[in-house]
Amino acid sequence: MRPGKGTRPRTRRRPAHSDASEGFVVSIDRGRYGCLAGEHMVTAMKARELGRRSVAVGDRVLLTGDVSGAPDALARIVRIQPRTSALRRSPDDSDPVERVIVANAEILVIVSALAQPAPHLGFVDRCLVAAYDAGISPLLCLTKADLASPDEVLSVYAPLGVAAQVTQRPLTADQLAGLQAVLDEKISVMIGQSGVGKSTLVNALVPDADRVTGIVNPVTGRGRHTSSSAVALPLPGGGWIIDTPGVRGFGLGHVTPERVVEAFPDLAEGTEDCPPGDDHLGPDCGLDQWAAEHGAQARLDSLRRLLTSLDAAHAG
Secondary structure, eight states: OOOOTTOOOOOOOOOTTTTOEEEEEEEEETTEEEEEETTEEEEEEEOGGGTTOOOOBTOEEEEEEOOSOOTTOOEEEEEEOOOSOEEEEBSSTTOOOOEEEEESOSEEEEEEESSSSOOOHHHHHHHHHHHHHHTOEEEEEEEOTTTSOSHHHHHHHGGGTOEEEEOOSSOOHHHHHHHHHHHTTSEEEEEEOTTSSHHHHHHHHSTTHHHHHHHTHHHHSSSSOOTTSOEEEEOTTSSEEEEOTTOOOOBOTTOOHHHHHTTOGGGGGGGGGSOTTOOSOSTTOTHHHHHHHHTOHHHHHHHHHHHHHHHHHHHO
């Protein structure tokens, strides 16, 4: 039967962006995104249709336009694929607005020196809060063990079950082997304060980091990535390490105590007797008796140390 007047024959609708290419965001600078698409780097802009959705290093995206990677070529990011994790921070501790700084990371490597500078456990605690909030596994990397023993710091975090690696100077291939075994085939993000040896670790893990950073030059327009931007570097054994040169801490204004407690599933039963909205720091907390009866005092003490750090952040 021929279609009547004013009707149209049915046609199969073409899926949106069916010709899009997959990309992995490795760098961001001034509205330009460096994306690995296949075997080459592509410079892209965010499509208008994404609105105010932010794109982060580590995002898996769909690209349209010129994805050849040729000089002056420009593609468009038209879709951000669902994230498996999102590492966030607030502008400061009193601001609940959050910003995703790294997407899809599986491990947060917290680098802390054992001496010169001395360990800053408050910084480590804040990083742990951020990791637990994001659903990312923390890894404590203690450097400069040639200057001080790691035993005291390791004992502080043993009740949390935080995995740890210890290195000393000079950094050798044998020392790196344990760290590489954990990071290979994973997407990891590394954070550390000035002077703790984070850059030394990054350069050792990615021997051609300078060359890889050079590949991103069309995106940054400079000879290296900006000091305030994260950049993803490919590990020789597979996987990625995301360096955060301009991120040395986390504003925790967006994190709630409930999100931190969720990272302690072994204590969940004990929270059933807690008052509604309990911050687990006061005398009425039901965790005290439960922990005493179940031999979980060390875990409770560790949880409360993190909650105290969070409480101080919110109060500040």
